[in-house]
Amino acid sequence: MxxxxxxxxxxxxxxxxxxxxxxxxxxxxxxxxxxxxxxxxxxxxxxxxxxxxxxxxxxxxxxxxxxxxxxxxxxxxxxxxxxxxxxxVGSLQEEYAPLDMVIPDQFFDRTRARGRESTFFGEGIVAHVTFAHPVCSDLGDVLQESCKAADVKAHRGGTYLCMEGPAFSTVAESNVYRSWG
Structure with missing residues (x-):
């Protein structure tokens, strides 16, 4: 293969x-x-x-x-x-313009309530995987350098909030998410 x-x-x-x-x-x-x-x-x-x-x-x-x-x-x-x-994606940060590249360093997963399996483990396999630092900083460095070479505005760091779709958040939800940073 x-x-x-x-x-x-x-x-x-x-x-x-x-x-x-x-x-x-x-x-x-x-x-x-x-x-x-x-x-x-x-x-x-x-x-x-x-x-x-x-x-x-x-x-x-x-x-x-x-x-x-x-x-x-x-x-x-x-x-x-x-x-x-x-x-x-959309942005809750006004300084992030359309077509800007964001290289996040954290995630917030709002899709887990959908009632489907979200792990590779189970059925006798138990594992606890750290997700404290879910993004490879070496790969982030490469992406940042690539954006610079291509003259693409990049923002390093930030949180990617993933929500259940296909839908966008309500104004109230967006305000809460924005307050989280």
Whole structure:
């Protein structure tokens, strides 16, 4: 099977990566079902990369229905060690303009109430995984340098708040989230 060390998950609007060279479409089976789509494995700037559109090509999956465990497990099967995930998001910070890049260092997950499995563990496997520092600072450094080289305004640090979709927050919710920083 073709392998890659870097995985890229494309969010809304990012369904393909024409910059990849020597591409191969790879389908994998996982204990968590099928991933969102076939992985597109190829070379980007000399690096072996596995690309996966989060919502599937053609945006077939709503945020709630994305098979996230199958997606991540599939990345692992391909040998991926580092994952970059691009998302189309809004901002609660006025200094973040549209098209700015944000390199978060923390997450706040508001999707756990949806009543579906959110872990790879269970059925006799018990593990407690630290999530104190969920973002790779080395990868953040590379992203920041890449943004600088591409003349893209980047904000380093911050919290990515993920909420259940497809919906946006109410004004009251946004005010609470903004007060959290």
């Amino acid at each position: 073709t392998t890659a060390k870097i995985g890229i998950i494309g969010g809304s609007g990012l369904y393909q990566m024409p910059e990849l060279k020597d591409v191969e479409e790879v389908r994998v089976d996982t204990p968590f079902g099928s991933p969102s789509d076939a992985f597109i494995v190829g070379t980007l700037e000399g690096q072996h990369v596995a690309f996966l559109p989060r919502h599937g090509r053609g945006h077939r999956f709503t945020p709630t229905d994305v098979p996230f465990r199958a997606n991540i497990y599939g990345m692992k099967l391909l040998g991926v060690e580092r994952v970059l995930s691009a998302s189309a």
